[in-house]
Amino acid sequence: MTLLVYGAYGYTGALVSRAAVDRGTDPILAGRDGDALRELGRDLRCSVREFDLSIPEAVTETVRDVDAVLNCAGPFASTAAPLVDACVETGTDYLDVTGEFRVFEALAARDAEATAADVTLLPGVGFDVVPTDCVAAALLDRLPDATALALGFDADGDVSRGTARTAVRGLGETVVARRGGALVSLPTDERERRIDFGRGERPAAAVPWGDLVTAAHTTGVGDVTVYAALPPRVARLRRLARPVGPLLRTRPVRWLLDRVVAARVEGPTAAERAANRAFVWGEARTDAGEVAVERLRTPDPYDLTVEASLAAAERVLAGDAPSGFTTPAGAFGSSFVDVVDGVTWLDR
Numbered sequence: 313m314t315l316l317v318y319g320a321y322g323y324t325g326a327l328v329s330r331a332a333v334d335r336g337t338d339p340i341l342a343g344r345d346g347d348a349l350r351e352l353g354r355d356l357r358c359s360v361r362e363f364d365l366s367i368p369e370a371v372t373e374t375v376r377d378v379d380a381v382l383n384c385a386g387p388f389a390s391t392a393a394p395l396v397d398a399c400v401e402t403g404t405d406y407l408d409v410t411g412e413f414r415v416f417e418a419l420a421a422r423d424a425e426a427t428a429a430d431v432t433l434l435p436g437v438g439f440d441v442v443p444t445d446c447v448a449a450a451l452l453d454r455l456p457d458a459t460a461l462a463l464g465f466d467a468d469g470d471v472s473r474g475t476a477r478t479a480v481r482g483l484g485e486t487v488v489a490r491r492g493g494a495l496v497s498l499p500t501d502e503r504e505r506r507i508d509f510g511r512g513e514r515p516a517a518a519v520p521w522g523d524l525v526t527a528a529h530t531t532g533v534g535d536v537t538v539y540a541a542l543p544p545r546v547a548r549l550r551r552l553a554r555p556v557g558p559l560l561r562t563r564p565v566r567w568l569l570d571r572v573v574a575a576r577v578e579g580p581t582a583a584e585r586a587a588n589r590a591f592v593w594g595e596a597r598t599d600a601g602e603v604a605v606e607r608l609r610t611p612d613p614y615d616l617t618v619e620a621s622l623a624a625a626e627r628v629l630a631g632d633a634p635s636g637f638t639t640p641a642g643a644f645g646s647s648f649v650d651v652v653d654g655v656t657w658l659d660r
């Protein structure tokens with residue numbers, strides 16, 4: 313069984329590629345920068361495939377003989393569609409580590425096509441959305457009549473360049489949530505909330521993350537809101553940035569910020585990751601007023617992404633996942649997150 317890792321020399325892709333080799337998988341390393349690929353290939357003693365995503369026929373021919381693609385090249389709004397096109401055409405399973413809700417929506421819309429081709433489409437096998445998706449599924453096991461879900465996370469540590477660039481793309485976007493099954497702009501008074509993620513109450517803000525699509529798909533619940541904890545410094549910056557929100561939506565400003573991030577943001581070091589923790593929280597409510605809460609403590613988000621994405625890829629390669637669009641907990645159940653070393657359910 314062959315796994316191709318696309319974006320293999322990026323921050324996340326290189327961590328995933330190295331761990332895949334350590335786990336005894338012999339991945340094919342792929343991406344568009346031949347020099348970076350060959351250097352990593354020499355280091356990890358893996359074969360490499362250099363291709364960019366602009367020529368559909370080339371992408372199709374390159375993935376034809378592999379069993380699954382694990383896409384680590386983001387922003388995924390640019391990379392998911394061409395790889396999924398090629399995977400559906402060639403009967404290759406597709407996974408990625410996106411957290412972009414529009415990418416989840418676009419892939420969910422291809423469910424029938426992927427099912428007909430007997431292809432698994434499993435995006436979001438990283439920190440976003442594995443733990444939150446498992447929390448959502450566990451809450452529904454406890455409260456099967458739930459009609460509203462709130463999910464969120466509070467993570468230590470710095471982000472990598474790709475994560476920061478993906479976030480810059482989303483700057484100034486309307487804050488959306490799912491209501492009555494549809495994605496809608498969230499009323500201002502629901503955008504901030506205090507949440508105990510597992511280490512005391514702290515301020516949190518609604519974010520348009522992937523769970524808006526995946527939790528609804530996994531649980532069938534039509535009301536979903538996702539929150540991220542705000543470190544005090546960020547909470548202050550948000551207040552200061554409010555008047556310039558419209559400016560952040562302009563192309564030149566986003567381009568400039570993207571350049572600054574590309575030049576300056578490095579990912580966390582191994583020592584920093586080892587010291588980092590994250591907390592994941594979920595709350596389910598029924599119309600009758602019943603409430604259930606589940607919380608997880610997890611290792612660093614990038615370390616979780618590496619372990620969860622490879623565990624998911626191994627299960628897909630073993631034929632354990634359904635065809636069509638699916639989610640981590642939808643495919644493997646609410647306990648899937650337990651494959652990651654150091655994950656603890658705090659309310660059990």
Ligand SMILES: NC(=O)c1ccc[n+]([C@@H]2O[C@H](COP(=O)([O-])OP(=O)(O)OC[C@H]3O[C@@H](n4cnc5c(N)ncnc54)[C@H](OP(=O)(O)O)[C@@H]3O)[C@@H](O)[C@H]2O)c1
Pocket residue numbers: 319320321322323324325343344345364365384385386387388390391409410411436437438439440441472473474475476478579613614617
């Ligand atoms: N779900 C999660 O929890 C989670 C966890 C970790 C990362 N992520 C996401 O994963 C993505 C990568 O993050 P990172 O920190 O690894 O970023 P990074 O170090 O900047 O690496 C990005 C990789 O993607 C490639 N890439 C970007 N755009 C491309 C395109 N249009 N065509 C081909 N290759 C392209 C880059 O290649 P070039 O250098 O040639 O541009 C590079 O290999 C981000 O979107 C981030 O948000 C999600």
